[in-house]
Amino acid sequence: MRWLASERVFRLIPFVLVEALFVVAILVPFALTIWISLLKWRANRPFETARFSGLENYEAVLSSDQFWLALGRTFYFAGVAVAIELVVGFMLAMLVSRCTRSRKLYTTVFLIPMMIVPIVVGYNFSMIYVDSGPLNQLLAPFLDRLGIDPRIRWLSHPVAAQWAIIIADVWQWTSLTFLIFLSGFAALPPQLINAARVMGATPWQIFWRIELPLLKPAIVIAIIIRSMEALKLFDPVVLLTFGGPGTSTQTVAYFLWEQVWVFNKFSFGAAASILLLIIFSLLIFMGVYMLVSHRRAVEGATS
């Protein structure tokens, strides 16, 4: 066993283990997915009957309106939800960072949504949006005056259902942007702000000229992390709308799930997932690059 502890071998043991795991569980399945995507085959037929079909599946995906619409919808949801989360999270962090005594209490409360299982969040909102739910009761006085039956089925209306999903996402993930911005505010150097105040800067100037530029790395990090996660949107869609009404809330993850697990179109799903990965990989690459460079900026500022 002595050779295991020797300098050269020792450092490679965990590396080799983890790499082997990644190869077995990510790389091999991935290579197989590429191969499956080149076959003409449905899951309800035996695998042996599959035959090579070239890029047919890729053509099918690229010419499928559903795929592009789902992709566009995913970006739309992510864009709107992340924008709201950033603005609200920033404002909450700013307000809480001005508090003194109640600061800890607010922080703890605002963190809770992040820890709640997304599927439970979906369930909770499905209860709130239900036609005889509390949301309609709160709106009832206004709706009655307008002569509308207050028992609205929010999730049956395409646009309302989209906003229902966005609101559920905002409810849960504003806590993360809040947390990121709060630590950003905590790291602001007080000497700089005091100096500016002494020199007669207005609060407005202090905010735009000093605080905001110093918070830029935190903002970039929040944007990247939240957008990467928001583009994976799946759980609330399943819980709230099943992609409906029609296809108005189908995100790309839901679309692929339906194609493979409901319609058994394996080759189509494989081709679509490869295309999705290609489309996303540019984003992922950019995201990681920016994360890492801003991480360096944050470290340089604090150390």
Add this chain to the structure above:
Amino acid sequence: MSRPPDTGTSLAAEAARARKRRRERSRRVTRHALLIAWTGFIAFPIFWMISTSFKDAGEWVAWPPHWLPHAPTLHNYAQIFAFGALDPTLSRQATEQAFTIWKGLGDAVLVCTSASLFALLLGTFLAYAISRFNVGGKYFRHTILMIRMIPPIVVAISILIYYAIIVPYVTSALFGVRISLFDTYVGLVLIYTVTTLPFVIWMMLTFIDEVPYTLEHAARLMGAGRVTVIRRVVLPLVASGMVVTFLFVFILNWAEFLLALTLTHPEVTTLTVLLNKFQSASEGRLYGPQAAIGTVVTIPVVILGLLIQKHLVKGFSFGTIRK
């Protein structure tokens, strides 16, 4: 040189101070009003779930809705925690499905605990190797991060093909038995381990980077072996970090839905899948028991989450923000 009368300035200053104080107070009031409004927005869905979990069938979707159960009951909890065959008094209608939480709870605890432990073990040692020896080259950390950012549905499709088709095909060709990893504990634990490894590595890196290398160096000079140094010097110093990382990853696995939904059915059922089962119309929506399951699922993770509150941002931001 004449000085302005003293009383005048002090009066003006007094007025200015009062004005400032008033402005300060109104600002504080608006601040708390906004923050309390957001607290209400956050609390409401949780309150509604807990309230529903104590309502009996007639009150679930009554109009106008009951904010608090008029006749509070533990019926929903009794139903999900029932042992053995369902007591006929517990099902409200003959058609109602008997379901308890035990299978889902057991599977979730088993899968999440073992996957988090494996990931923690592998991830900690790899993080150590990365931190100390720069194993894998300069960009290895970033490669790991990219793996995490792949959408899970892409992973799910390739893993499904792998587990359900390729592995049985290969094993039947090699050993004559079809072994499928689809819908097995091993399969789910394996994929959970892989998907959470990047989190473990990044979180542990932030903890291990903080352990001064000189300490290890000193121990080595005093004649301790590599393994002893890790066991006696490094591990005790990062032990609390390991606990935090374990809890964080456990919460992630506990909340995971997509992979559990797609890679298991019907044998292995985690809690998230169980909850979803009763959302679809085919099984009949049982709002009350669902709310009870939701409450039971939520409470432990919120407690765990609050325990590691300080470190959450570290985990979610991959150590890009340290607090």
